[in-house]
Amino acid sequence: MFSRKTLLVVGAGASSEVKLPVGEELANEIASLLRYKFDFGRLETGDPTFLDHLRRLLQDGGVVNDYLAIGRRMSEGIRNCASVDNYIDVYKDDERVAILGKAAIVYLILQAESTSLLSTKRGRSGEEGMIFEPLYKTWYAKFGRLLREQVSQSDLEKIFNNLTIICFNYDRCIEQFLAFWIKSIYSVELNQAHDLVDRLRILRPYGSVAAITGQNCVAFGFDKDRISLSPLVKNIKTYTERVEDAEILLSLRSAVNEAATVVFLGFAFHPQNLALLANDKPTTAKRIFASAYGFSKPDAENIQLRLAKLFHQTETVSRSKIIVRPDLTCSQLFDEYRLSLSA
Incomplete structure (x- = not known):
């Protein structure tokens, strides 16, 4: 004490x-995440699980395509900024950049939590x-x-x-x-x-990606089948959002x-x-x-x-x-x- x-x-x-990835490392991970490329409808590059979450978040196929185009531009430009927040600040008048950036941040942080030194495992007794x-x-x-x-x-x-x-x-x-x-x-x-x-x-x-206990909590780490990005994106602010x-x-x-x-x-x-x-x-x-x-x-x-x-x-x-x-x-x-x- x-x-x-x-x-x-x-x-x-x-x-x-x-x-956990921070700064330039996080920016590089977001660049890889959003580098979507399709060949006759088949996904060649980019994260398919994040794409599924993005579709549920936006609930509009046409809008999703707009966001994928923004993501491709972001994947090229974000590496040349000091951080994700810096890139979002460049496009502070385009809320789509902030939404996509924050969705990527939440997704990658939850993933990183699950592979971090603070992740947990259940023993034979079932205790975490x-x-x-x-x-x-x-x-x-x-x-x-x-x-x-x-x-x-x-x-x-x-x-x-x-x-x-x-x-x-x-x-x-x-x-x-x-x-x-x-x-x-x-x-x-x-x-x-x-x-x-x-x-x-x-x-x-x-803010934070979610409370770790209590109402609307999300357990530490990432479970792609049990999370929804929609409420979590609203939990965080970038420094552009005063x-x-x-x-x-x-x-x-x-x-x-x-x-x-x-x-x-x-x-x-x-x-x-x-x-x-x-x-x-x-x-x-x-x-x-x-x-x-x-x-x-x-x-x-x-x-x-x-x-x-x-x-x-x-x-x-x-x-x-x-x-x-x-x-x-x-x-x-x-x-x-x-x-x-x-x-």
Whole structure:
């Protein structure tokens, strides 16, 4: 359990540690998915299962052909953009591009969940289980160990005290991991673990593919015969679709303002996403950590300046307390600052 109010701000790079496609990799997968080519009515390239889902989503043969043409153009152009969202932003006045792009995102994320390190299998008893060994080198396991510290079985209800997560991803990796992690340590039933995770404050400005429990839930992973893309596409926003819900914005900014420790994991620091967190009030944060793996040193310095502005650089938060590490993955950040994060 965290001793201080702690906020995790989670971006796409965090999910890559459990083998989900992000950024350029996701764009490449979408390009392959939508590269539809027919020879006298016989499908030669492109994903046939996604095509079936697309037909059900659109329910109009003529319209489907229009979308297939858009998909072919998307498969050519999307590789030249930094991400799927960037491509959709180019065509922000054509809602068909957003619908097709979001349908592809939902489809591929559900597929990726089912082959990720967080996928589960049923044992001989029929009980669903997760193999944790591959996770020990990821930030998930290291975060889970910090979370468990000083939380006995009798105090389990308090495990998420002082923790808030802002997740910019569409996947449900955090919820999936935490439920099975808690089940394994505290020997509780899976539904009890899920109930606990449901109480954790997770804010999702762009939504998620679906709830993992409760009404209209979709189990973690992909079952092509049991899902319908139509309701799921409506669950997510791209950054072209501005987040204007006053209640969501207030929740995001309150979470930032209340936190004593803020940790950015796999976050790309896009100005539009930082703006969602911006608060007019001076922050109470005393420590800010950021994994910026893959960024250059000059860009890391620029990120530090952006965060100083975001957190209203004051006596409480000076640039010396904003630690941006371009040399560390999310997992390595937890290794490097384990004691600092648990203090």
